[in-house]
Amino acid sequence: MTxxxxxxxxxxxxxxxAVELTRFAADHPRSAALHERAKGSLLExxxxxxxxxxxGPFPPYVAVASGAHFSCVDGHDYVDFCLxxxxxxxxxxxxxxxxxxxxxxxxxxxxxxxxxxxxxxxxELTRRFSLGAWQFALSASDANRWALRLxxxxxxxxxxxxxxxxxxxxVDEAIAMLGPDGSVVPVRGSVGPQxxxxxxxxxxxxxxxxxxxxxxxxxxxxxxxxxxxLTNVGIVLPEAGYLEAVRELTRxxxxxxxxxxxxxxCAGPGGATGAWRLExxxxxxxxTIGGGIPAAAYGFSPEIAERIAGSxxxxxxxxxxxxxxxxxxxxxxxxxxxxxxEVLTDEAFGRMTAxxxxxxxxxxxxxxxxxxxxxxxxxGARAEYHFMADLPRTGAEQWAHSDPELERFLHLWAxxxxxxxxxxxxxxxxxxxxxxxxxxxxxxxxxxxxEALFA
Numbered sequence: 089m090t091x092x093x094x095x096x097x098x099x100x101x102x103x104x105x106a107v108e109l110t111r112f113a114a115d116h117p118r119s120a121a122l123h124e125r126a127k128g129s130l131l132e133x134x135x136x137x138x139x140x141x142x143x144g145p146f147p148p149y150v151a152v153a154s155g156a157h158f159s160c161v162d163g164h165d166y167v168d169f170c171l172x173x174x175x176x177x178x179x180x181x182x183x184x185x186x187x188x189x190x191x192x193x194x195x196x197x198x199x200x201x202x203x204x205x206x207x208x209x210x211x212e213l214t215r216r217f218s219l220g221a222w223q224f225a226l227s228a229s230d231a232n233r234w235a236l237r238l239x240x241x242x243x244x245x246x247x248x249x250x251x252x253x254x255x256x257x258x259v260d261e262a263i264a265m266l267g268p269d270g271s272v273v274p275v276r277g278s279v280g281p282q283x284x285x286x287x288x289x290x291x292x293x294x295x296x297x298x299x300x301x302x303x304x305x306x307x308x309x310x311x312x313x314x315x316x317x318l319t320n321v322g323i324v325l326p327e328a329g330y331l332e333a334v335r336e337l338t339r340x341x342x343x344x345x346x347x348x349x350x351x352x353x354c355a356g357p358g359g360a361t362g363a364w365r366l367e368x369x370x371x372x373x374x375x376t377i378g379g380g381i382p383a384a385a386y387g388f389s390p391e392i393a394e395r396i397a398g399s400x401x402x403x404x405x406x407x408x409x410x411x412x413x414x415x416x417x418x419x420x421x422x423x424x425x426x427x428x429x430e431v432l433t434d435e436a437f438g439r440m441t442a443x444x445x446x447x448x449x450x451x452x453x454x455x456x457x458x459x460x461x462x463x464x465x466x467x468g469a470r471a472e473y474h475f476m477a478d479l480p481r482t483g484a485e486q487w488a489h490s491d492p493e494l495e496r497f498l499h500l501w502a503x504x505x506x507x508x509x510x511x512x513x514x515x516x517x518x519x520x521x522x523x524x525x526x527x528x529x530x531x532x533x534x535x536x537x538x539e540a541l542f543a
Contacts, residue, residue: 094459094542101497104540108500112144115504118161119149141511143500153180155521158508166506167526169516174351175375177469178431179521185379188426189419198417205421212428213385216358217349217371221393224385224416228350228374229257231386232313234410235370236261239311239344242395249303249312249343251294253483255320256313256348257374264289266484293482294318295326297333304341311344311370316360319351322486322513323465323472325479335367344392350374350384354517355468356441357434363468379427383420431520440469440518443527447471447516450531458538472515501537502530 113120123146127133132140139147148160156179159165171177178185192205210222225231236248236259248261256262264285267273272286290309292299303309316331318324338345347368349359353376356363361371369392374384388396400408414420448466451473455462461477475494480486499509507530509516516530 094461096494096541098493101493101541105493105497105500108497108504109145111504112500115164116144116146116148116160116162120146122149122161123147138511143496143503143511148503155179155181156519156523156526164506166503166508167529168508169518169522169526169530170508170510171517171519172375172380173510173512174353174517176380177354177376177517177519178379178427179519180380182379182427182431182520184426184430185381185423188422189381192419192422195418197419198414200413200417202416203418203421205418205425206416209385209421209424209428212425213373213387216428217361217373217387218358219368219371219387219389221390221396222385222387223411224383224421226382226384226412226415226420227257228348228372228384229259230412230415231372231374231384232256232259232262232346232348235346235372235386236311236313237409238396239346239370242392242399243310243342243344245308245310245343246288247290247309248288249290249292249300249309251314251318251483252291253294253318253321253324253487254313254315255318255351256315257350259313261285261288262313264291266291266293293484294324295330295481297330297337300334301337304337304343307341307343309341309343311346312338313346313348315348315350316352316355316364316366317467318483318486319467319470319515320512321483322474322480322490323467323470323515324481324483324486325465325467327481331364331366338369344369346370346372348372348374350376351470352467353377354440354444354470357432357437360467376432377427378420378423379431381420381423383424385424436520437469440520440522443518443522443524444469444471444516446524447518447527447530450527451534454531454535454538458542460538460542469518470515472513474514497541498534498537501540502533505533505536507533 123133134140151159151161156168157165158168213222214220250262252266263275263278264272265275272289272291274281274285290303292303345368347361353359369389372386377383444466448464448471452464463474463476475491476489502509
């Protein structure tokens with residue numbers, strides 16, 4: 089029987105948080121010592137700025153990771169639902185990827201020349217996404233940057249459209265959002281924007297086809313860069329007919345449609361593009377495909393590939409702002425071939441999606457039994473809970489219902505009970521190595537946290 093809607097006691101939340109912080113510090117003395125040591129040589133004691141966002145007073149330091157688990161230097165084993173924020177979606181150290189990387193390292197790591205693996209990977213990406221002309225990068229950020237350059241190059245227009253609260257890595261044009269008055273402003277926390285982002289970018293709300301039509305009306309937009317579902321702000325799914333309307337509008341206005349599947353690859357072996365039969369002009373896929381080795385790819389429809397082919401002078405092909413010395417290098421493509429061919433298979437996605445459904449059911453049962461006004465959303469092998477009663481329609485709506493204090497507590501509670509969630513939101517990702525017992529462990533821990541907060 090569902091209780092009446094539960095209310096959060098902020099004083100109780102603060103008391104519980106203090107207890108959990110003390111528990112984490114007591115449980116992780118070696119991680120604490122390593123973090124203090126790192127402060128002497130690393131900015132804020134971490135390799136990357138966002139690592140300060142982990143819920144504890146310092147991050148746990150990893151000793152070894154395998155499959156869907158990792159152990160920290162203090163000897164604790166964790167179920168990992170973060171999985172490198174999709175970078176380890178194949179699981180930590182998948183055997184096939186490791187074997188391929190080891191073989192390739194003995195044959196040469198990089199040499200600015202193609203290998204047979206490149207052709208195989210291109211063929212497999214074509215099978216999954218139905219685009220047939222591929223290029224490679226080391227990150228989705230680079231792939232998105234280069235795709236936007238090529239879009240401006242062949243379309244001859246200056247502007248880009250993105251969604252409010254989107255995420256496309258460190259792409260300058262995409263670090264933009266809507267201000268309170270509807271103007272285009274840098275994302276909150278944007279570090280040192282190189283230009284006024286309103287000069288390069290137009291921002292529209294997700295699921296707002298009228299807003300997109302207005303943004304494209306003057307035909308000065310080279311490309312719409314979008315995730316088929318928002319993910320980094322929290323999962324926001326497209327309404328029925330929205331993506332089809334986007335495709336129709338972009339075609340009518342002569343604008344390229346670039347789909348970034350870096351996170352939405354969780355929807356299936358061909359991402360949302362394959363699952364929902366989308367028809368992008370350009371598609372970007374990032375960190376997932378390398379099984380932990382840096383890798384990304386971007387592919388073009390036949391029509392766009394034909395327009396690009398031969399448009400860049402051979403003598404200028406190395407200085408035009410597209411490509412890098414290690415992009416498409418031998419080790420990366422050996423990893424991609426093994427990961428796509430033997431790990432992230434069609435069959436594996438079926439099992440991963442079933443596990444995410446189990447996660448969704450478990451969390452929903454806790455939510456309904458406790459009466460908390462929260463909602464659970466799933467996208468293929470990824471699922472999360474929102475601090476709102478209904479499905480969010482836009483990124484702004486999801487953002488307005490965020491609760492950093494509550495989120496941090498729930499993440500820390502889970503970490504103290506050896507379950508790791510993605511630090512940026514309440515999202516869990518399944519890997520081929522994840523098990524039903526891993527999922528049930530999260531449900532148990534989540535139920536304990538909700539009971540402590542709302543009993």
